[in-house]
Amino acid sequence: MNINKNTNFDNNNDIVGLNPLIIPNSIEIRSYQKNISESSRGKNTLVILPTALGKTVISALICSDILYNYKSKRVLVMAPTRPLVMQHENSFSSILKIPQEQIFVITGKIPPNNRNLIWSNDQLRIIFATPEIVKNDVLEQRINLDDFGLLVFDEAHRAVKDYAYTLIAKEYIQNASYPLILATTA
Template identity: 35%
Template sequence: MVEKALFTNTLVALPTGLGKTFIAAVVMYNYFRWFPEGKIVFTAPSRPLVTQQIEACHNVVGIPQEWAVDMIGSNSPSDRSVYWKSKRVFFVTPQVLDNDIQSGDASYDIC
C-alpha cells in the first residue's frame, strides 16, 4: 500500500490498528526527503487525533521535530502565520487549515 500511495492518489480504508498512520508516515517522510523545499499537511478531525498523529509520525519514521508543528485551535493566528513560513510538516484540524487559508496565512505559494 505504501508503494501505491507514493505514486498515485490513494484512499486507504482499514480498521483501527492496522497501519493507516504507518502508511501516511512513510509517505510523508519520503516526500519530506524528496522535496526539500516542499510542505506537507496532515489533517485529523480533532485536536487529540492531531496530537496522536504527530507523535506517531515522529516515532514511526523520525520526521525531524524541528521541521514539524501541530497547529490546533490553541495556537494563536499570529503564531500559525509564522509556522506556515518556517516549518515544513503541519498537523492540523480541517477548521484551522480552512481558517488559515481564508486569512491568507496558508496560501498556495507556501503550502
C-alpha cells in the same frame, strides 16, 4: 518486515528500504502497508482499512517519501480532533527521523497572527492541524497550500458537504502546482 541498517531491497522504487528518514527498527511494516505506500506514490489515494491495521504507518511512509525526494516541500497532516492530531504527531515522531524543531502542531489555542509565522516558516517540514484551523487560515490567506507536497486527510469519510476537508481539498487542487492528497478512513 523489520527495517534496520542491513535491510537490502532489490527494487529501486522501494519506499521503505531506500529512505533514511525512517527510523530503523521503529516499527514492523506489514507487507500490505508497504504495498499500499508504494502503489500510492505520486497518486492521489484513498486508503480504506479497518481500525488498528496501520493507516498511520502508511501515512508516515508516504510522507517520508515526499519529504526525502522533494526537499523543498512540506507535508500537512490533518485530523478532525485535537487529541487525534496529537496522536498523529507522536506516531510520526516515533517513525520518522525528522528533527523535532521541524515538526509543529497547530491548534486553535495559537492566535491567528502567530499562525501566519508558523505557516510561512519553511523550516517546518511536517505540520499537524485540525481541518477547521486549516480552513480558516486558507480563507484568511494565511497559508500557501502550494508549499505542501502532500496533504493527508485522516478520517476522510467526513469530507462531505460543508466539512472543512472539502474546501481545503478544492483550494489545494486549484492552487498547488502538483497537488497530492492521501485520504485515510476506516
